[in-house]
Amino acid sequence: MMDNTAILTTQDTEKLSFDKFRSEVLNDYYIACISRETSLLGRKEVLTGKAKFGIFGDGKEIAQVAAAKFFQKGDFLAGYYRDQTFAFALGVTNVEQYFAQLYADPDFTHDPFSAGRQMNAHFATAFVDKNGDWVDLVSRKNITSNLAPTAGQTPRSLGLALGSKIFRGVERLKQFPNLSNNGNEVCFTTIGDASTSEGVFWETINAAGVLQVPLVMFVWDDGYGISVPKKYQTTKESISELLKGFQKENGTNGINLYTVKGWDYAGMCEIFEEGIQLARETHTPVVFHVEELTQPQGHSTSGSHERYKTTERLEWEREWDSNRKMREWIMANSLADDEELEELESRAKTNVRDGKSKAWVNYITPVKNQVQKVAELINNLAVNIPEQSAPIKKLAADLTANREPLRRDVLQTLNDAINLAGSHDSVFWLKDIYNDLLTENKLLFNSHLYNEGPGSILNVREVKPVIPADAPLINGFEVLNKYFDKLFETNPKVIAFGEDLGLIGDVNQGFSGLQVKHGENRIFDTGIRELTIMGQGIGLAMRGLRPIAEIQYIDYMLYGLQTLSDDAATLHFRTKGLQSCPIIVRTRGHRLEGMWHSGSPMGLLVHSLRGFVICVPRNMVQAVGMYNSLLQSNDPALMVECLNGYRLKEKLPSNLLEYTVPAGVPEVIKEGNDITVVSYGSTLRIIMDAARSLEKLGISCEVIDVQTLLPFDIDHAILESLKKTNRIVFIDEDVPGGAAAYMFNEVMEKQGGYKYLDVSPRTITGKAHRPGYGSDGDYFGKPNAEEIETAIKAMMAE
Ligand SMILES: Cc1ncc(C[n+]2csc(CCOP(=O)(O)OP(=O)(O)O)c2C)c(N)n1
């Protein structure tokens, strides 16, 4: 028998779908109103001093509610600071959390994106769990942590989109259903119109067009980059005009390009749906140039746009405000009347006000509790030290009078109280409280530069290489080649790419013959574009793969450095552990020939890549052990293979995939009693020449290879050597004051090495200029054995 209740007439169905449509539209408008109200109140919070800085998404609301409609579970967003409406519409944030971040609330339960470490509207969702395992990304809406350098999100977005292509193309990756649903995920990227002036934007667009990856890019065009209008930013004042040559045509690669008006809700919904669906199905990248957007409150809380916009422009912005236009459209299409919309708008206002107030109470309560506790203690102190009673009481009174106290104020007051207490007994418990608070704040503000749980490189156990008696003696590059072959056979998540890495197997043949064996989806060539090669690596690593992203020579690290420093190195810290990026950047360097193939800018890298593991192996057997360690950890890493090591003969270990080199553990490669010589990489071979020569003169050098510059000698092995020799020299090929000075500082200051010195410690480095071409250029530009001998002889005679 048929169930009559299940039968709907055509009219009923139409009515239902109209109701559904209407309620969806009104919900979108409601989110736009919520978002607008957050912007308005957010600005007030900054101007009244409750937050330090604010940057808001007003004027972009309607475009973002429209875009968010086509964001599916499993998709990724790599956006920027204007994305608050997007985040509200996706349901990944709410008003309370939004304000918590604005106040820099360090409690993760309040600001679940950055625990107060990032400015407002820098959202992020969890990619890894406490064990360092990737969560089920396919069932979630994934927001990669925003960053503020303009266009800084674009390199990563390329990698996130590339992930879908790789998951779709590599059969063996189908065994990880939590990471991808057959590559159906797209990566949404948002960028401001002015930021398209950055070179990396163009690099990303070109690479996406070549690679054919599902990158969905929205350019929010409000005509300005802070105060500078399009006239000074963009040729022809139109990014879509310029991008026309990239348009995909029949039988070509390229991108799909659409131009829409940012106030036209219905128009945008239609066009976004089409472009995004194509990207999802065919992996054709798409750019939506969203024009005629506004900034009702100007760029940020740091200035007012009345200073640089004309009255006509300001009038135009009021008239074409997208929330206003959507409201008019709703009324014109009889989806709601004025009264209903007013009720909705007033509800949005109340909700935002309530959310904001709750966020403030949540934020300020623990600080006020600290204030109260410390003020009580200080008042007690005043009783104990009557002669200082008045100034001590004033400290407590000033602290409690502060309506918006910071943790900093509490500590500063305690410090002042300690000073006033002088040598009185009470000072001990005051210091205890001060130190307890310091420890508590350290956890809040200084943790997670590196992975701290099982994902930490420091948890990797050492396994020694096994070198059988009959081990073949082969070239360094062949050791790597055999290793990569086995690695790609056993670990489907490893992907390698770079310039000349695919077909010819890299310029030093580490991957020679391996593309044919393991497939073009896993080992492949890229264009000459170091910054986006790094971006590919970052995006893939965030998606749970294990990319080895190559920069052909260390001299070209500068091209790729921005995204490594700003994005990869800060990611774990700025999400307080929500996201990890186990990219391995592979490069080769140190002495070879000429100004641009001899680089060893290790100081530059050590200082710009805090958050990375930096491996500086002296040969390829060491390098393999380091690769094995890195692949067991979630920390990002830089591997600098030494250029003069590829043709060095080495014995092939039999446990290639098993042995590890622990990070932060130096190796004594020659024992000695007279002087400790600390170095790494290629320079060690020159040092060993000098050491052999000095040995004949009766000077015994202890030569130490630090192996990793970050982390550095965690158990202070160098100090132990120094205790024995009482003399130390740090040698490398960097500029004076570079990585040798960094090692010097580590041993002298952190390890307290100065206590064990009989003569003044030194550094021997390359010259401040780059080495000239040819063998003499190298000899006179980089440290040489004779120079090292002379310096050590002088130290022995001192
Ligand atoms: C590399 C870099 N240079 C400068 C800045 C300072 N800055 C922040 S936002 C901005 C303008 C960006 O304009 P646009 O891309 O149009 O985005 P909008 O703010 O207009 O949405 C500038 C210059 C920055 N954050 N990063």
Ligand SMILES: [Mg+2]
């Ligand atoms: Mg702009």
